[in-house]
Amino acid sequence: MDRFCGVRVVQVARGQNRHADSLAILASSLTEEVPRLIKVELVDEPSINARVSVSLITTTEPCWMDPIIDFLAEDQVPADEKEVEKVHQAAAWNWLLADCKLYRRSFKGPYLQCLHPSKIEELLTELHEGVCGSHVGGRLLAHRAMTQGFWRLQMQKDATEYARKYYFTKRVEAEALANIRDVNVKKFVWRNIVRRFGVPESLALDNGLQLNSKAFDEYCSSLGIKNKLEAAKGRWAEELPNVLWAYRTTPRRSTGKTLFSLTYGAKVVMPTEINLCSARISGFSPAESVELVVSKLNLLEEHRESVTIRLVEYQQKLARRDNRDVRRKEFSVGDLVLRKVVGNNRNVNAGKLAPTGEGPYRVTAITGT
Template sequence: MAASFDSFTLLHVPRDQNERVDLLAKLASTRRRGLQQSVIHENLSAPTIDKPEIQHNERRETWMDPIIEYLKYGKLPDDSAGSLKIQKEAPKYTLIEQHLYRRGFSYPFLRCVDNDEALYVIQEIHEGICGTHIEGRALAGKIAQAGCYWPTLKTNCMDYVKRCDRCQRFADVHQAPPEQLHVMASPWPFHKWGIDIFGPFPMAPGQVKFLMVVVDYFTKWIEAEPMSTITAERVKRFIWKKIVCCFGLPTEIVSDNGTQFASSITAKFCQDLHIRQSFTSVEHPQANGQAKAPNRVILRGLRRRFEEAKGRWVEELPQVLWSYHTTPHSTTGETPFRLTYGSEAMIPVEIGEPSPRTTLFETAANEEELRINLDLLQEVREIAHIKEYAPKARVARKYGQRVIHRDFEVKDLVLRKITLGAKKNKLTPKWEGPFRITGRVGKGAYRLEHLDG
């Protein structure tokens, strides 16, 4: 047969691409003898003709039915209270082309809608083409201006906004405090210390450029030491030398969440000495304001003592601390030196311009007076403590007037405010989450976890 052609080409077609020829081959092999016509079989999964069907929709009762029944047929509910209510409310409504309307103030007639229609209206106006996720009352007012009404209009709008995910994520941060102001005070001297790292400063001899500062919450006494590096080991040695060896073991040390303070080395050191570590919240560093305040005092004193030779700040540091220790504190009314040692320190001006205690000095009488001062020191400290606590209590009472309590329960889903450092731009949401509450820490704090654990 090939000899009958000048040229030809053979093409191989896969079976799955040659369905029609494959079907003809199967029909030829299955055809009975004597039958000259072929029948193509096809399985139909749906009817080929349309049949009339009946759909059963059960009509649900709506809040409009009793009013429509009364306006159309004068029918009233069986109970007397319901009848009186319908008779009182019916004059506010009218039927126009079989639709119920309410006489309104913002619009002559407001069309009454049922629950399903109300949900559509809320969704369309709140987040539809012309929606901008407006708040609850504004949403209710806009719906009324659009000519729609139902009895729970405002309540439904408020609830819908509260459940709107976008509205919650971009909601304004609450300015009213959720919890009472908790006053941080020390019951006796050297009970509680605040520690902080200050710097960097201009490089000084010894390659020092940082300053580690601790302050006693009761006496306001400050200890500081310049450092070249800030490591957990340096923090450990500083606490031992400046606090433990000078004033005894403290009960509590307050710090921020710096790696030097939260490291395992510092934690084990404090645990061995039974010192409780308290860390301030990242979102609320003011909780360690007692340690931050001396930083401003030291910085202001150093700036004013030199101008050009910035590297001399290490040499000037003792004078700045001495000035602070011998100056009456604004909250206690006493100098940190007197609250610590029981008597006022002798300062250079009392030598340059003799004071009574220098001109009338007698060794025996001075010894006796110093002992008397130590006996009276406890009373001086108590008065200083009251002077410090009284203004804090007044501030706490005034602060409490603005408090709007927001309590949550375990397993509640909440959103968390995004920190300033995590915000990327002006369009970034203000809240993140949701998170699940796993426990109460106390004083308005909770433990959270992601929904996936």
């Protein structure tokens, strides 16, 4: 101690001295027969080849399908007599698959897969705003869900509430303006949209100068309104395939068919059918699918012919509806008539209030009936 210049004693906390304590305890507890060399072996791979299987178990809440499934699968009925009668009536319209999936008989077409309430949100989201989404209203959204092979007890109500919740739109009437400037557009938006329906989330605008001006952009930004087409600017090449896919897979009202079915003779498989595992996906067989596609291609011409006949009938119905208010009037020689101004005969400097007819002219002869 005399050789040191100084000695300093510092107390070390127990938490900071665990390593030294462990070595001291180990050294004092060892006997002479036990070697003081401790070997540490690092095992990179397990010594046995046992495989551990992990199963995902999901629990679903009770729903309206459970009593029907219990009755069809195990012939179990509820304790309430009124509920028993309801189950018997519902069972006549349903069919149970081997994997306990419930299907409902439809008035037109194949059986429809009954969906659990927890799956409705996924279905409507895909049909409304997914790859094949067309942003339709509640009534057409429910119709699309059923055409894809899915059914729910309150499908119409759920689809309507979904359309109102996520993409609720309002349409306002047009207003005639002498000059369309950004000032007039701001007044129109404030008077006909904001004051009547509140501040919208977004507006779908074209590339008009009065709509694409800096003043109108600042006005919309001050109200918190987004331009719906602004985010997609410059990405039309990426968005075009999704738009075309939605257009080609949506049934036309005039024909009742999709452009995809008229081209290939088969119904398209939607992403919702794959995610929700519809009957077509669960029972898919590549060999049978190829055989069915080839057989439908042989009948494609007949299918297109029937669609053409339906299109003509639809056009005739539209013509009869549009012409029902038309009053037929016959003219005689000597009557005064006005001729409709069309094409190059219209005065472009007169504006929107220009007359639509010119004359009068006198009928001199009748050339046909």
